[in-house]
Each structure stands twice: as C-alpha cells, then as structure tokens.
Amino acid sequence: MQPVFLFNTELYYSEYAKGSSIEVAGEEFHHLKDVMRHKIGDEIFVTDGKGVIYKTEINLIEKKSLSANIVSSQIYSNPLSNITFCIPRLKSADRLEFALEKCVELGITNFIVFDSNRTVAKGEKLERWQKIITSAMKQSLRAWLPNVRYCKAINEIVVLEGKKYFFDQNAEKTLSSIPKSQFSINNCFLVFGPEGGFSENELKIVNGEFKIRLTENRLRSETAIVVAASILAANLVL
Numbered sequence: 001m002q003p004v005f006l007f008n009t010e011l012y013y014s015e016y017a018k019g020s021s022i023e024v025a026g027e028e029f030h031h032l033k034d035v036m037r038h039k040i041g042d043e044i045f046v047t048d049g050k051g052v053i054y055k056t057e058i059n060l061i062e063k064k065s066l067s068a069n070i071v072s073s074q075i076y077s078n079p080l081s082n083i084t085f086c087i088p089r090l091k092s093a094d095r096l097e098f099a100l101e102k103c104v105e106l107g108i109t110n111f112i113v114f115d116s117n118r119t120v121a122k123g124e125k126l127e128r129w130q131k132i133i134t135s136a137m138k139q140s141l142r143a144w145l146p147n148v149r150y151c152k153a154i155n156e157i158v159v160l161e162g163k164k165y166f167f168d169q170n171a172e173k174t175l176s177s178i179p180k181s182q183f184s185i186n187n188c189f190l191v192f193g194p195e196g197g198f199s200e201n202e203l204k205i206v207n208g209e210f211k212i213r214l215t216e217n218r219l220r221s222e223t224a225i226v227v228a229a230s231i232l233a234a235n236l237v238l
Contacts, residue, residue: 006053009045010036011138013145017048017070022056025065033061044068049137049145051076076143079236082187084110085229086157088194089119090221097132099225100148104136106229107237109144112189114151118196124150154191154202162187164209167228169218171211175231178212183236190228195221 012032016023024032024046032038040058046068047053052075056068085108090096100111113129115122126148133146151157158164163186165178175190182188191206198206214227 006045006141009141011053011141012044012046013049013134013138014046015048017046017052017054020070021059021067022046022048022054022070023065023067029065032066038066043071047138047143047145049143051078051143053141053143074143078107078109078144080107080109080183080232081144082185083108083183083232084112084162084187084189085225086112086114086151086189086191087225088114088116088192088221089121091120091195093121093125095220095222097129099222100129100133101136102226103229104133104142104146105140106226106233107142108229108232109146111146111148112151112157113148114154114157116154116194116196117199117202118194126150154198155205157189157191158205158209160187160189162189164189164191164206165212166191166206166209167193167213167224168211169213171213173212175212175214175228176235180236183232192221192225192228 012024012028014022014024014028032044038044038058040061042058044056044058045053046056052073054070055072056070058066058068060067085103087096087099113124129148133148137146163182165188214224219227
C-alpha cells in the first residue's frame with residue numbers, strides 16, 4: 001500500500017482492523033459521527049495502536065459503529081518500546097496527568113504509576129489514566145497505543161525483570177550518559193522518586209540499584225519526568 005502522510009488532520013483509534021476494512025465503535029464512533037459529523041465517503045485516519053496508521057474512506061454508518069475501507073497504510077517503529085517510566089502518585093492529580101500526557105507526546109508508551117510510603121493520594125485510576133494517554137497518542141499522531149499499570153509499592157517494581165534506573169539528585173552518572181544500546185537490548189525501568197522522597201525502608205529496598213540524575217538543578221517532579229522523556233526522545237528518536 002501507499003504510505004500515509006499526516007498533516008493537519010485528526011487521528012482516531014480502533015483495534016478492529018480486518019483485511020481491507022476497519023471498524024470504529026464506542027466513544028471514537030460517537031466523536032466521528034455526532035461531534036465531527038462525518039458521513040459516508042469521508043476520508044478519516046485511524047491507527048490500530050500496534051504501529052499502523054490507515055488512511056480510510058467511510059463506507060457504512062450504523063447505529064453504534066461505522067466501517068471504513070482501507071485506502072493506504074503506514075507502519076511506524078517504536079524506538080522507546082523497551083522503556084517503562086515508573087512514576088509515583090503526585091499530590092496534584094493534574095500534574096501527574098500532565099506528565100503522562102507530555103511523555104506520550106514525546107514517544108513514551110509504557111508507564112507504571114506507583115504508591116510510595118509518603119504518597120498522599122493512594123490507589124489507582126487506571127481507566128482515567130488510560131483515557132488520557134490514549135488521547136495524547138491521537139493528538140500527537142502516534143501509532144502505538146500507550147499502556148499504564150499500577151503498583152502498590154516500590155518493591156513490586158524492584159522485582160520486575162529488566163534494568164532499573166533510579167533517579168537520585170546526588171548520583172554521579174546522568175541519563176544522557178547511558179549508552180543507547182542499553183535501551184535497545186534491555187527492558188529498562190526509569191524510576192522517579194516521590195515528592196517527599198523515599199522513606200528509609202524504601203531506600204533500603206532500592207539500595208544497590210543503579211542511580212542516575214537528570215541535571216545539576218532540582219526540578220519539580222512533573223518537570224523531571226518530562227525532561228527525562230525529552231532526553232530519551234532526542235537521543236533515541238530524533
């Protein structure tokens with residue numbers, strides 16, 4: 001198929017791509033039909049969230065879904081697929097959601113939100129977080145559906161298979177100094193500290209793990225998260 005060229009357009013998401021057509025249902029269908037007022041014959045762009053963006057033409061509109069013929073498609077790589085951002089619950093839900101959104105715009109696709117001993121607002125909001133990062137994927141015209149998980153404590157992250165990098169302002173090595181090859185051959189977990197810092201018990205758990213820093217300066221939590229995503233995007237993508 002011919003490649004898809006995206007300019008000033010809107011991207012939709014659907015996991016239902018079969019053969020020469022794709023089906024759009026649920027909230028995406030509502031937005032297409034009732035908000036954007038698309039009709040049969042209209043051209044729309046849809047991603048399957050697995051690295052492909054389709055240029056399609058609507059050929060059938062039903063009560064709860066629509067079908068579109070695939071005209072052309074483009075496959076996109078995911079150079080940051082081995083990287084997971086482990087983000088603590090922040091006191092401000094808005095700041096956490098801002099960080100998630102901006103990281104997706106920069107190409108991060110894997111997230112773990114975790115509670116620490118000093119986390120104020122505990123518990124998961126997976127449905128809301130997933131909605132935010134899916135929206136960010138579409139807004140930034142990306143083809144890989146990001147995912148978010150939740151961990152109740154830091155020890156659940158430490159036991160995951162892969163290389164862990166814990167951000168520490170006093171660390172000697174910086175994120176920029178890590179060889180690119182480390183992010184392509186290993187599952188890498190970048191773990192950001194909570195706003196109040198890790199407790200003594202948590203510090204014992206992460207003792208011995210590899211420590212890195214971002215800059216010489218102290219940054220707000222959400223700023224540090226976005227800066228890290230920017231560094232990785234610049235080094236591995238751009």
